[in-house]
Amino acid sequence: MAVTTAPPPPQAPPASPRLPDLGPIGTLRWMWRRLTSMRTALILLLLLAIATIPGSLLPQRSVDLGAVAEFYQANPDLAPVLERLGLFAVYSSPWFGAVYLLLFVSLVGCIIPRTRAHVLDWFAAPPNAPTRLNRLPGYVTYRSALPPDEAAAQIAAAVRGRWSVGLHRVTSAPGTSAAETSTTRPPDQREPLVVAAQTGRLRETGNVIFHISMIGILLALAGSSLYSWRGEALVVEGAGFANTLPRYDSFTSGARYDTGDLPPFALTLDGLDVRFESDQIAAFGAPRDFAAAVRITDTPGAPPRSELIRVNQPASVDGARVYLSGNGYAPVVDVRNGNGELVFSGAVPFLPRDGTYTSTGVIKVPDLTGGGTEDLALEGFFLPTAVIDDQGPRSVFPDADNPRLLLTVATGDLGLESGGAGSVFSLQGADVTTVTADGGDAVSLLLAPGTSVDLPDDLGTVTFVELRRFAAFDVRADPSGPVALGAAVLVMVGLAMSLFIPERRAWIRITPTTGPEIGARSVVEVAGQSRPRDNGLGAALEHMAAVVRRSAPPVPPENDHRNHAEEDA
Amino acid sequence: MIIDSSLANASDALIVSATVVYTVAMLAFVADLVSTGRASRTITRQLVTAGASGPATTEAVAEPPGTEASVSSPASRIGRIAVTLFLLGTGLHLASVVARGAAVGRVPWSNAYEFATTGALAVSLLFAGLLLRREVRWLGAFVALPIVLTLGVATAVFYAEASDLAPALQSFWLVIHVSVAFIASALFTVGFSLSVLQLVQHRFERQGARPAPTVLRAVPSATVLEAMSFRLHAAGFVLWTFTLVAGAIWAEHAWGRYWGWDPKEVWSLVIWVVYAAYLHARSTAGWGGRGAAWVAVAAYGCLLFNFFGVNYLFVGNHSYAG
Numbered sequence: 085m086a087v088t089t090a091p092p093p094p095q096a097p098p099a100s101p102r103l104p105d106l107g108p109i110g111t112l113r114w115m116w117r118r119l120t121s122m123r124t125a126l127i128l129l130l131l132l133a134i135a136t137i138p139g140s141l142l143p144q145r146s147v148d149l150g151a152v153a154e155f156y157q158a159n160p161d162l163a164p165v166l167e168r169l170g171l172f173a174v175y176s177s178p179w180f181g182a183v184y185l186l187l188f189v190s191l192v193g194c195i196i197p198r199t200r201a202h203v204l205d206w207f208a209a210p211p212n213a214p215t216r217l218n219r220l221p222g223y224v225t226y227r228s229a230l231p232p233d234e235a236a237a238q239i240a241a242a243v244r245g246r247w248s249v250g251l252h253r254v255t256s257a258p259g260t261s262a263a264e265t266s267t268t269r270p271p272d273q274r275e276p277l278v279v280a281a282q283t284g285r286l287r288e289t290g291n292v293i294f295h296i297s298m299i300g301i302l303l304a305l306a307g308s309s310l311y312s313w314r315g316e317a318l319v320v321e322g323a324g325f326a327n328t329l330p331r332y333d334s335f336t337s338g339a340r341y342d343t344g345d346l347p348p349f350a351l352t353l354d355g356l357d358v359r360f361e362s363d364q365i366a367a368f369g370a371p372r373d374f375a376a377a378v379r380i381t382d383t384p385g386a387p388p389r390s391e392l393i394r395v396n397q398p399a400s401v402d403g404a405r406v407y408l409s410g411n412g413y414a415p416v417v418d419v420r421n422g423n424g425e426l427v428f429s430g431a432v433p434f435l436p437r438d439g440t441y442t443s444t445g446v447i448k449v450p451d452l453t454g455g456g457t458e459d460l461a462l463e464g465f466f467l468p469t470a471v472i473d474d475q476g477p478r479s480v481f482p483d484a485d486n487p488r489l490l491l492t493v494a495t496g497d498l499g500l501e502s503g504g505a506g507s508v509f510s511l512q513g514a515d516v517t518t519v520t521a522d523g524g525d526a527v528s529l530l531l532a533p534g535t536s537v538d539l540p541d542d543l544g545t546v547t548f549v550e551l552r553r554f555a556a557f558d559v560r561a562d563p564s565g566p567v568a569l570g571a572a573v574l575v576m577v578g579l580a581m582s583l584f585i586p587e588r589r590a591w592i593r594i595t596p597t598t599g600p601e602i603g604a605r606s607v608v609e610v611a612g613q614s615r616p617r618d619n620g621l622g623a624a625l626e627h628m629a630a631v632v633r634r635s636a637p638p639v640p641p642e643n644d645h646r647n648h649a650e651e652d653a
Numbered sequence: 654m655i656i657d658s659s660l661a662n663a664s665d666a667l668i669v670s671a672t673v674v675y676t677v678a679m680l681a682f683v684a685d686l687v688s689t690g691r692a693s694r695t696i697t698r699q700l701v702t703a704g705a706s707g708p709a710t711t712e713a714v715a716e717p718p719g720t721e722a723s724v725s726s727p728a729s730r731i732g733r734i735a736v737t738l739f740l741l742g743t744g745l746h747l748a749s750v751v752a753r754g755a756a757v758g759r760v761p762w763s764n765a766y767e768f769a770t771t772g773a774l775a776v777s778l779l780f781a782g783l784l785l786r787r788e789v790r791w792l793g794a795f796v797a798l799p800i801v802l803t804l805g806v807a808t809a810v811f812y813a814e815a816s817d818l819a820p821a822l823q824s825f826w827l828v829i830h831v832s833v834a835f836i837a838s839a840l841f842t843v844g845f846s847l848s849v850l851q852l853v854q855h856r857f858e859r860q861g862a863r864p865a866p867t868v869l870r871a872v873p874s875a876t877v878l879e880a881m882s883f884r885l886h887a888a889g890f891v892l893w894t895f896t897l898v899a900g901a902i903w904a905e906h907a908w909g910r911y912w913g914w915d916p917k918e919v920w921s922l923v924i925w926v927v928y929a930a931y932l933h934a935r936s937t938a939g940w941g942g943r944g945a946a947w948v949a950v951a952a953y954g955c956l957l958f959n960f961f962g963v964n965y966l967f968v969g970n971h972s973y974a975g
């Protein structure tokens with residue numbers, strides 16, 4: 085890789101106070117800070133993992149409301165206790181938020197000093213050699229015929245390019261590392277020179293990118309909970325939907341979303357194509373394909389465009405997306421009162437309850453007789469492939485092969501005028517009595533498409549005109565998506581850099597010979613280090629040793645040639 | 654989609670023969686470990702102590718001590734047989750998974766049986782690749798064992814007839830998401846075996862510990878195992894990160910939210926966080942290689958739970974995967 089880091093300008097002062105070469109005490113403090121922060125990060129990560137788990141073991145409101153209700157019924161004593169601990173909404177509970185926030189703070193507290201240190205390090209010379217070079221990998225030593233200054237200059241010139249290089253003069257006074265200055269004359273001929281070389285600073289760059297991008301992801305998730313919105317609406321074949329708040333069966337939005345900003349689109353469901361498995365016994369009745377053909381008008385008055393919405397294939401409208409989240413049947417029913425007046429006509433969605441689409445619903449007819457006294461409710465089942473035998477009525481296949489409506493009749497007050505938020509799918513909040521036959525059993529009506537039956541007590545007639553399907557659309561907008569995706573891509577890039585780029589350091593220490601020819605020749609030592617241990621280090625150091633040997637040739641063999649690898653540590 | 658039942662039956666037969674071949678390969682790997690361990694007793698001891706006490710060295714990570722001793726000994730014959738059998742098993746296994754996919758005309762991962770067999774295949778392919786490039790015979794038994802166990806459980810407990818795919822599963826991003834998850838899991842599996850071996854080796858390398866049993870003599874030192882396991886875990890972690898991202902993109906396409914705290918998503922995140930903790934533990938003072946190895950073992954426990962537990966225990970959007 086091309087890590088040709090810009091070396092500091094040659095006129096840099098020899099002892100720049102900004103260099104992270106802090107001396108032994110500074111280094112210790114730096115290490116201590118780093119180790120303690122690593123420990124903090126480790127503990128917080130494990131804490132986050134543990135805090136995340138309960139939300140997968142207990143039912144969560146945000147995932148499945150019904151499951152929470154079931155849990156309450158099954159464990160009436162335990163549930164309120166868990167409720168107080170926030171265990172049915174773990175991911176919005178204060179204690180989960182606390183762990184999240186702590187991690188966030190720690191991450192920020194970790195990144196700022198690391199980024200600063202990394203930027204300084206980027207422009208600084210590679211650090212000086214450790215005293216005991218001979219304990220490091222790839223250690224080689226020999227005597228060179230060149231005097232130290234010349235050897236150092238030659239070696240530094242040869243190594244530069246592949247490595248980023250700095251030159252240090254080892255003096256007894258600490259902190260006098262002369263970065264990249266072969267022109268500096270030695271104050272003392274007997275002090276060793278060190279050519280320090282380094283590659284792979286991008287490893288740390290990657291690490292910094294990674295941790296900063298993690299903050300981006302945490303921010304995106306926070307933005308999602310503030311600015312996203314979502315609504316669910318049922319649309320019957322042939323009918324339309326306008327994107328306004330009242331039209332939704334359920335709607336939630338983030339604290340900062342203004343529902344007045346809902347995009348003004350409209351949609352018409354032309355048809356719903358549904359396919360179930362009917363060949364394979366093992367998966368009989370399993371859903372195979374759902375496709376909703378719709379016409380979308382982006383703004384009032386705009387020409388409509390046709391779209392096909394499938395389970396994995398939403399339609400995009402003005403920052404929002406329309407998903408097909410479910411489907412079912414909506415029998416079209418006419419009701420006439422005892423006077424033969426048509427008092428109700430329309431498609432009534434019945435909600436599927438199981439894999440064979442046994443569906444439940446209620447037909448609500450307000451003010452049956454026109455006197456304002458009595459409402460009518462026809463409640464019961466829709467069975468797409470009905471089988472009625474001594475096991476009772478049920479559906480055996482989700483497609484409409486033998487559709488039947490099975491209804492009971494009730495009269496009374498539906499509670500519609502009181503403006504209660506009663507569901508259109510149930511008789512919750514209504515005050516009605518079921519009409520019974522002479523024997524005391526509830527009267528039940530069975531209808532096939534195209535048939536009519538008389539209601540009991542001369543209440544009128546009901547007609548199952550035809551069968552339509554409905555689609556459940558989930559409309560969602562989450563502006564944080566692109567932010568999260570961008571941060572996630574950076575997370576991956578940074579991660580790969582920080583894990584796969586090896587950071588290598590190598591040192592060439594050139595010590596003047598002692599004895600009669602003091603300072604005229606040199607003892608050259610080469611060794612290196614990597615983080616983490618990498619298989620390429622050995623080869624890189626061998627290559628470096630060869631380059632070093634070529635730039636500062638050894639003393640010819642007859643003149644005391646020493647060149648051997650270390651034998652014992 | 655019509656199911657091709659003759660291909661499906663062939664797939665079932667192939668998986669059984671692959672399991673048998675893997676089992677024999679595993680026994681051969683053990684026999685190889687024993688004979689290599691006997692032959693290289695002295696060499697092993699020297700190298701192990703040098704590797705354990707010295708500073709970071711440049712020795713090739715995957716080079717087991719004792720390799721030289723086994724080159725022309727009878728031990729190498731059983732070793733070669735083990736490798737050949739393992740590769741044969743991998744071939745049968747691959748054929749079985751491909752046949753299953755061809756029988757149903759889609760990627761073979763829509764139920765727990767297919768997940769387990771394809772997941773085990775990813776481990777086999779990874780290790781076969783390692784075997785061909787590096788001298789890692791000593792690891793064979795410890796990789797073949799989890800493969801055999803997985804295939805056994807898959808055929809005995811999870812078995813499901815070949816069938817078509819539910820609508821929510823028909824997506825490009827699903828294929829990306831799941832195939833990368835398989836590769837990452839394979840890396841974590843081999844990494845896990847190495848971490849366990851590393852913890853065992855630590856025990857025998859401790860001051861005054863009993864000498865290692867013969868089977869472990871051909872296994873490298875804890876330091877070497879640590880370095881190797883780190884590389885696999887690091888690669889696995891990057892791919893697991895990608896799995897989470899691809900999964901989020903898929904979720905965005907399929908359900909309109911990129912993150913919804915569904916049990917499967919939660920566990921994928923838990924796994925990711927615990928592996929991140931492993932990477933941090935490696936550079937945390939006082940944890941070092943041993944503490945980190947324990948974190949890696951815990952992380953693998955989460956991975957197994959995600960694979961086998963979550964589908965059965967919880968209902969979520971992902972539940973049709975079970």
Ligand code: HEM
Nearest residue numbers: 121122124125187190191194291298582583929932933936
């Ligand atoms: C969302 C939480 C975090 C995740 C997922 C995460 C993940 C990672 C990963 C994958 C690495 C690479 C390990 C390697 O290079 O071997 C790493 C390194 C590192 N992390 Fe984090 N981290 C998180 C939070 C933190 C925090 C809060 C801190 C500081 C308090 C921190 C400090 C560090 C340091 C110092 C390293 C470098 C370790 C080394 O170079 O050996 N991390 N982190």
